[in-house]
Amino acid sequence: MVYRAHVLISGSPQCIDLGAREVKATLLEELAALGLANEVQVMEVSTLGHDEQGPELVIYPEGTQYVDLTADDMRLIVAEHLLKGRPVEKLTYQEPPSEPLPPPSAKEVRVVLDNIGKIDPENIDDYIALDGYIALGEVLSTMAPDDVIAEMKKSGLRGRGGAGFPTWLKWTFARRAESEQKFVICNADEGDPGAFMNRRVLEGDPHAVLEGMAIAAYAIGAQQGYIYVRAEYPIAIKILRTAINQAREYGLLGKNIFESGFDFDIEIRMGAGAFVCGEETALMQSIEGKRGMPLTRPPYPANSGLWGDSTNINNVETLANVPKILRRGAEWFASMGTEKSKGTKTFAIAGKVARTGLIEVPLGMTIREIVYDIGGGVLNGKKFKAVQTGGPMGGCIPEKYLDLPVDYESLAGVGSMMGSGGFVVMDEDTCMVDIARFFMEFTQDESCGKCVPCRVGTRRMLEILERICAGEGKPGDIETLEGLATYIQDGSLCGLGQGAPNPVLSTLKYFRDEYEAHIYDKKCPAKVCKGLIEFTIDPEACIGCTRCARNCPVNAISGKPKETHVIDPEVCIRCGICAQVCPVDAVHVE
């Protein structure tokens, strides 16, 4: 279909917070009402650059950029610009004279994210126009399954879901397995805190995943595929459904693909909200309609997976790399990255960093480059303290490793891991004990309960950490934590339990002094832990404006207007609202 106008609307978190969804809904409604739905194409893109002035959109072919939109503005733009061809000047973006946009970082290399924002994910023709499905066609018509695996071996691609297992080897195990039927599963149960790279790929370039699955299926000899998506991603599910249907219509899924005699089809399975289902054996249990609890390995899924048959499971990002490797060649892919970690990796940069969001870089880039050159440095000029990688089973990496290359081995070497690509930056105001407690709360909550060391052990560790943060830490607590950590690592079946102690162990390794300050000196050096801090009002600075007293949720502040106010530490719940509302910064934290 040929459109006469294209509207790109920003779906960045900032724009969504400022009402982009309502604006988009209005746009679609208005277009439908005026009969323009077939003339104007609407695409949601990750960002258009002016997130703080969202909701934002741009209309092509003119390239008119509109910012700060409301639903009413949208109606006006549709009626004027899209219907009558008259741009609405008063709503267009005005370039500020002194603040040009920062250019995109030259350090990023887009492979997996390359198509995103360039194509309409709900139109298979867009994907095909950018050489989509060429790799599948070539594989089916010119390559034997073993050739495909050999090419994957040359590329050096490793699993992007966490452990970094070589993809070609996983495929080889499944290929060699004797099984009546075989399955390929795409693990789209993305659940690591702050990591949303898989969602971006599923929502922005779904056919890359389908094509990758079809190639994997051909290589191992499978006819049926499943995509297991978490239920929290309704948009991704909708887009995947459309993509699968379009691929079937074009004969790119189904019977006799490319006249090669190869049959392959894909079904979507939705999760139902359980973090542990990202673990491969738990995921397969869930597909079978059971409680998603991990099983003992071996047997590995390649030998006994779904319903006991040979099954190959790959992560979304791994699969999205596959068509590109086969189209552009293993040498091209292997030219990026380090000796053992080839290619690029997406990271979700979050936390106390100036520019948050999704990036893609060649493996082996240093933490410093990611934080400072791409992330724009620590927020508000504060001091970098640590970066937490690898999600809730990863670890915190301190400042002294800022020049560490980010690859599988280097991260594991300092007690963390690659994981799915979470990258949470922490500054001097972050308490490392509180962070460890926080992650333990997460894993404790998500433990499925099957293995006692994980179920009970994480609970016990959490209780100790809660006590330490509350100022009731005792000598011996650190040693008990270390002992429990070993039991949990040794006695748990799956990665969740085995990795659960990592945040505690890595913070103990690099920030032991903070634990000791909490336990022995009853101080929280970062001034975060409520039980160890006290809010006071500086009598010299206080102007008696009464704002703190009026905003205190527990009436802990007394004082007459124009006189010095006082906080009663017995009543104070340390919520910090007084410090936030004080116009003269008279509230201090000790």
Add this chain to the structure above:
Amino acid sequence: MKTNLTQIHEVINQHGTNREALVEILRDLSQRSGYLTKEAMEVVATQLQLPPSEVFSVASFYTKINVEQLGKHVIKFCEDAPCHIAGGREIWEALEHKLGIQFGETTTDGFWTLWPTSCLGLCAVGPVMLVDDEPYGNLTPEKVTDILNHYRAGDAA
């Protein structure tokens, strides 16, 4: 709440009676009617020829399948690390304090249910919460008060 038999049969027809359909059936039913009654689970058990205990064990495992009645509005507050670092703790406490309930509970008037959720992918504007399906970001305790009042007022109008 009454168990809607037509709806249950509709959902089962859609997904089939294979064992593997159980998670999908339960999630669908829970989504349509808010939560699963004991009777609903028993009907599903009979149709899929499973013991009711098996159905309950699956239903209670997943957070997206509810076996208890929810409030009129459901707050899902992101409990993941980026939001936590951005000041999520204060918001967490403010929500519990203002609603007078703990996470996982429903207010006695049945208006609010307060739930934690895993990452919503809106980390750039953390702390973040969803009220039903509406996202709210850059939360402060004051902003939370405004949002809660807005829903109360909207409901009274």
